Amino acid sequence: xxxxxxxxxxxxxxxxxxxxxxxxxxxxxxxxxxxxxxxxxxxxxxxxxxxxxxxxxxxxxxxxxxxxxxxxxxxxxxxxxxxxxxxxxxxxxxxxxxxxxxxxxxxxxxxxxxxxxxxxxxxxxxxxxxxxxxxxxxxxxxxxxxxxxxxxxxxxxxxxxxxxxxxxxxxxxxxxxxxxxxxxxxxxxxxxxxxxxxxxxxxxxxxxxxxxxxxxxxxxxxxxxxxxxxxxxxxxxxxxxxxxxxxxxxxxxxxxxxxxxxxxxxxxxxxxxxxxxxxxxxxxxxxxxxxxxxxxxxxxxxxxxxxxxxxxxxxxxxxxxxxxxxxxxxxxxx
Amino acid sequence: xxxxxxxxxxxxxxxxxxxxxxxxxxxxxxxxxxxxxxxxxxxxxxxxxxxxxxxxxxxxxxxxxxxxxxxxxxxxxxxxxxxxxxxxxxxxxxxxxxxxxxxxxxxxxxxxxxxxxxxxxxxxxxxxxxxxxxxxxxxxxxxxxxxxxxxxxxxxxxxxxxxxxxxxxxxxxxxxxxxxxxxxxxxxxxxxxxxxxxxxxxxxxxxxxxxxxxxxxxxxxxxxxxxxxxxxxxxxxxxxxxxxxxxxxxxxxxxxxxxxxxxxxxxxxxxxxxxxxxxxxxxxxxxxxxxxxxxxxxxxxxxxxxxxxxxxxxxxxxxxxxxxxxxxxxxxxxxxxxxxxxxxxxxxxxxxxxxxxxxxxxxxxxxxxxxxxxxxxxxxxxxxxxxxxxxxxxxxxxxxxxxxxxxxxxxxxxxxxxxxxxxxxxxxxxxxxx
Numbered sequence: 001x002x003x004x005x006x007x008x009x010x011x012x013x014x015x016x017x018x019x020x021x022x023x024x025x026x027x028x029x030x031x032x033x034x035x036x037x038x039x040x041x042x043x044x045x046x047x048x049x050x051x052x053x054x055x056x057x058x059x060x061x062x063x064x065x066x067x068x069x070x071x072x073x074x075x076x077x078x079x080x081x082x083x084x085x086x087x088x089x090x091x092x093x094x095x096x097x098x099x100x101x102x103x104x105x106x107x108x109x110x111x112x113x114x115x116x117x118x119x120x121x122x123x124x125x126x127x128x129x130x131x132x133x134x135x136x137x138x139x140x141x142x143x144x145x146x147x148x149x150x151x152x153x154x155x156x157x158x159x160x161x162x163x164x165x166x167x168x169x170x171x172x173x174x175x176x177x178x179x180x181x182x183x184x185x186x187x188x189x190x191x192x193x194x195x196x197x198x199x200x201x202x203x204x205x206x207x208x209x210x211x212x213x214x215x216x217x218x219x220x221x222x223x224x225x226x227x228x229x230x231x232x233x234x235x236x237x238x239x240x241x242x243x244x245x246x247x248x249x250x251x252x253x254x255x256x257x258x259x260x261x262x263x264x265x266x267x268x269x270x271x272x273x274x275x276x277x278x279x280x281x282x283x284x285x286x287x288x289x290x291x292x293x294x295x296x297x298x299x300x301x302x303x304x305x306x307x308x309x310x311x312x313x314x315x316x317x318x319x320x321x322x323x324x325x326x327x328x329x330x331x332x333x334x
Numbered sequence: 335x336x337x338x339x340x341x342x343x344x345x346x347x348x349x350x351x352x353x354x355x356x357x358x359x360x361x362x363x364x365x366x367x368x369x370x371x372x373x374x375x376x377x378x379x380x381x382x383x384x385x386x387x388x389x390x391x392x393x394x395x396x397x398x399x400x401x402x403x404x405x406x407x408x409x410x411x412x413x414x415x416x417x418x419x420x421x422x423x424x425x426x427x428x429x430x431x432x433x434x435x436x437x438x439x440x441x442x443x444x445x446x447x448x449x450x451x452x453x454x455x456x457x458x459x460x461x462x463x464x465x466x467x468x469x470x471x472x473x474x475x476x477x478x479x480x481x482x483x484x485x486x487x488x489x490x491x492x493x494x495x496x497x498x499x500x501x502x503x504x505x506x507x508x509x510x511x512x513x514x515x516x517x518x519x520x521x522x523x524x525x526x527x528x529x530x531x532x533x534x535x536x537x538x539x540x541x542x543x544x545x546x547x548x549x550x551x552x553x554x555x556x557x558x559x560x561x562x563x564x565x566x567x568x569x570x571x572x573x574x575x576x577x578x579x580x581x582x583x584x585x586x587x588x589x590x591x592x593x594x595x596x597x598x599x600x601x602x603x604x605x606x607x608x609x610x611x612x613x614x615x616x617x618x619x620x621x622x623x624x625x626x627x628x629x630x631x632x633x634x635x636x637x638x639x640x641x642x643x644x645x646x647x648x649x650x651x652x653x654x655x656x657x658x659x660x661x662x663x664x665x666x667x668x669x670x671x672x673x674x675x676x677x678x679x680x681x682x683x684x685x686x687x688x689x690x691x692x693x694x695x696x697x698x699x700x701x702x703x704x705x706x707x708x709x710x711x712x713x714x715x716x717x718x719x720x721x722x723x724x725x726x727x728x729x730x731x732x733x734x735x736x737x738x739x740x741x742x743x744x745x746x747x748x749x750x751x752x753x754x755x756x757x758x759x760x761x762x763x764x765x766x767x768x
Contacts, residue, residue: 086722087421088421088424088425088439088443089443089446090446167588171585172584172585172588174588190584190587192587193584193587193588194744195739195744198587279530279732279735281527281528281732281736281739282587282745283739283744283745294725296418296421297730298722298725298727299722300722
């Protein structure tokens with residue numbers, strides 16, 4: 001009998017534990033107790049002290065962190081959105097809904113969502129790429145762990161570092177231009193200077209960065225599919241595409257829909273890559289950059305908070321719609 | 335509705351308490367005990383000069399200071415993005431004991447945050463630019479040094495293109511840039527668009543083209559500043575034409591400030607618009623790149639008034655945190671740093687202490703009779719309010735980046751349409767400020 005099994009065997013109702021525990025204590029007082037009995041006694045005490053709030057104790061730290069750094073700031077932000085605070089003065093005046101009416105009566109403030117469209121298209125590309133690589137790498141491919149590593153690596157790099165690296169990459173006569181020249185494409189591209197190219201270039205960087213994350217999500221899901229399904233399908237004469245279409249895609253549907261939600265909310269709230277690389281100049285301004293400018297450059301904290309609240313509402317709405325369109329369902333694998 | 339009234343009442347309370355506490359401490363300025371050994375405490379000095387913090391320059395100043403004030407300990411706290419970080423810190427009471435006033439802070443707010451340093455009538459005899467931080471007759475900050483604004487340029491590049499005299503008008507300036515471009519060896523003008531803040535520097539030229547110290551104040555009462563005759567129009571038009579005539583770098587979105595210094599020093603760039611503080615940095619870059627530091631020259635903004643002028647204005651002004659527990663020690667540091675440390679001279683700056691000599695780098699200015707004018711500050715608060723309300727922000731690079739984008743054809747519109755848009759925003763905001 002191992003120690004673990006023996007411990008399991010001694011499970012007794014609390015009342016009885018208390019009684020025997022008390023008896024053992026007198027044993028201990030007479031000095032006749034063996035080491036094993038003493039250990040059992042302390043274990044029993046542990047069982048007795050099972051307060052109703054024990055699970056909450058464990059949750060206390062994460063809950064405090066969550067409330068302090070997420071819910072309180074959101075509450076503050078909603079408060080600011082009804083004020084004309086300039087971010088520094090001690091006085092805040094309540095202006096009611098003025099910030100919201102301002103926001104909705106100025107169409108130029110919503111024009112920046114056109115930029116999000118480019119990122120949304122990039123997100124489609126990103127999910128397709130990740131699906132393709134996940135499928136290929138879940139079969140017996142040579143060096144597949146190496147490829148997994150290579151594809152996941154960009155996600156591990158700090159976003160600021162990526163911004164700086166790609167600034168050199170996109171410079172005229174920079175890395176990208178030299179690469180293109182190697183394959184015979186000579187041309188003068190201003191990757192971040194050309195207003196038609198800038199958002200595509202920046203979206204390309206975010207595809208490069210986040211494909212790895214999607215890949216890992218998909219790989220995990222694909223690998224939970226029992227291999228005998230493929231064998232059966234292969235026996236029936238299904239090719240790889242048919243296997244993907246009828247086995248893999250339906251099995252990982254929940255993960256794909258999760259990725260889609262993340263992609264939509266991500267492209268509405270694009271921030272760090274354009275902020276670091278162009279600072280929102282040359283028509284690459286996104287809604288978040290615009291809100292930051294409102295707050296820190298024009299001292300309109302109220303208006304900026306209102307636009308943050310609107311963005312939050314939009315993301316919640318999109319997620320809700322998506323949830324209604326693609327309801328969560330259990331996928332049965334057999 | 336009832337909740338609204340409660341909030342209004344609460345806001346009024348806040349305003350009232352803010353006013354009363356402000357009034358209380360504004361009554362007297364801290365003085366320093368003449369017996370230096372009696373001054374004691376530990377003070378924290380915030381600084382934007384992370385470079386001087388890293389290379390030990392600031393520690394040297396602190397060591398020299400503690401020789402005189404042995405019981406004061408000075409600590410420094412550097413911030414890389416000073417403007418961005420310090421304003422957030424100022425929402426608390428803990429923002430160091432001595433700090434440079436963030437340039438974005440509205441002058442009317444100074445009494446809410448800083449201790450008064452003394453009466454304006456008295457301090458203005460001793461220091462320059464006290465009017466930049468005077469509220470209600472009290473001075474809240476003193477600059478360490480000031481700079482003039484103009485173009486830093488490579489003399490050799492300009493001479494090679496056949497230009498030996500400073501351009502007298504904005505049109506002449508553009509013609510000269512064209513001559514440099516025709517030579518084909520250098521980018522005539524470098525915008526530093528990507529780093530942004532060098533574009534912001536153009537705002538400092540207001541007053542220089544018209545040689546009018548009241549040019550910036552005039553913006554408070556002008557509904558359409560971007561029309562002919564106003565300085566901001568002259569300044570932004572010059573930048574627009576330089577970019578529009580392709581006299582600037584090909585891809586402005588990938589410029590690099592640190593790199594631009596050695597490019598100017600080695601003659602790959604003709605000129606940049608920067609404060610005179612940049613001269614010593616450019617000369618260092620030239621020495622490092624093996625070029626001659628004597629090639630670096632400095633010229634004023636071309637004039638529309640017929641005589642060359644430059645605006646002399648203060649760098650960061652140092653103030654004392656109102657909530658500081660070591661007012662006396664903090665005051666001792668401010669006085670010592672500005673009067674005795676020699677920091678202004680070390681930076682080739684024009685010391686704010688009246689009667690100090692001009693730095694050597696500005697000799698050509700005095701030789702050629704460039705008039706150094708100040709900038710009136712009476713309506714600064716109004717101008718700022720209009721500016722921020724209009725969402726233009728003359729002190730941020732964004733609106734000028736868009737100007738460059740339009741000029742190079744990367745954004746819709748032309749100079750007239752963009753200036754009209756700016757004028758519209760300005761006049762709309764001006765109406766709300768009243």
